[in-house]
Amino acid sequence: MDFATLAVFAGVLTVAAASPGPAVVAIVARTxxxxxAGSGAFIAALAFxxxxxxxxxxxxxxxxAATMGSLFVVVRLAGAAYLLYLAYRLWTAPPAPQRAEAxxxxxxxxxxxxxxxxxxxxNxxxxAFYLALxxxxxxxxxxxxxxxxxxxxIIAVVLTVVFAGYVRVADRARRLFASSRAMRWLNRSCGVAMAGAAAAVATK
Structure with missing residues (x-):
C-alpha cells in the first residue's frame, strides 16, 4: 500500500481514537x-x-453486522456489563486514597x-469507523x-500511543487527589462516567 494512503489512514485513526467515546471513558476512569496497573493489557485488547x-x-x-445487529448483541451487552461492573466498583470504593506504589x-x-x-x-x-469511513x-x-x-x-501503534497518553494524564491527575473526600468524589464521578459509557455501548 502506498505511503500517502497509510499516512491518511493513520491521521484519521488518530483523530478518531483521541475523540471521546466508551473506550476512552473506560480507560481513563479505570486509571x-x-x-x-493493568492498563497495558486493556490497551492491547482495544487495539486487537x-x-x-x-x-x-x-x-x-x-x-x-450493521444490517443484522442482533449477531453482536451478546458481545455488546458483555462490554456494557463490564463497564457497569466497573461503575459499581468505583461508586462503592472506599474513599481512602491509594498510594501510586500500591x-x-x-x-x-x-x-x-x-x-x-x-x-x-x-463499541x-x-x-462505525471501519464500516462507514x-x-x-x-x-x-x-x-x-x-x-x-x-x-x-498502524492500528497497534496509533492506539497504543493515544491510549497510553490518556493513561499518563489520568494517572497524574489521580495523584492530585490526596484527601478522602476528594477520592470519594473522584470515584463516584468516574462511576457515573462508566455507567454512561455502558449505556452508550448497550443502546447503540
Missing amino acids: LARGR GDILWLAAACLGLAAL PVRDRGPLGLFGAGLAVSMG PKTM LPTLVDLTRLTMLGFVEMSA
Whole structure:
C-alpha cells in the first residue's frame, strides 16, 4: 500500500481514537481509580479489537453486522456489563486514597484483556469507523495481505500511543487527589462516567 494512503489512514485513526467515546471513558476512569496497573493489557485488547474490525470490514462482515445487529448483541451487552461492573466498583470504593506504589488489586491481565476486547467489539464508534469511513480511505476489494498487515501495525501503534497518553494524564491527575473526600468524589464521578459509557455501548 502506498505511503500517502497509510499516512491518511493513520491521521484519521488518530483523530478518531483521541475523540471521546466508551473506550476512552473506560480507560481513563479505570486509571483514575486504579492507577496504571493493568492498563497495558486493556490497551492491547482495544487495539486487537480494532484489528478484528478491520478484518471484518475486509471480509464484508461489518456490513452484515450493521444490517443484522442482533449477531453482536451478546458481545455488546458483555462490554456494557463490564463497564457497569466497573461503575459499581468505583461508586462503592472506599474513599481512602491509594498510594501510586500500591494500587488497588484488580483482575489479572487475561481478564482485563477479555474485558477490553468486549468493550472494543461492542463499541458502536469503532464499528462505525471501519464500516462507514474506512471504505472511503481504502479500496478494500484490492487490499492485499501486506496492506492488511501494514494497516494492522498502524492500528497497534496509533492506539497504543493515544491510549497510553490518556493513561499518563489520568494517572497524574489521580495523584492530585490526596484527601478522602476528594477520592470519594473522584470515584463516584468516574462511576457515573462508566455507567454512561455502558449505556452508550448497550443502546447503540
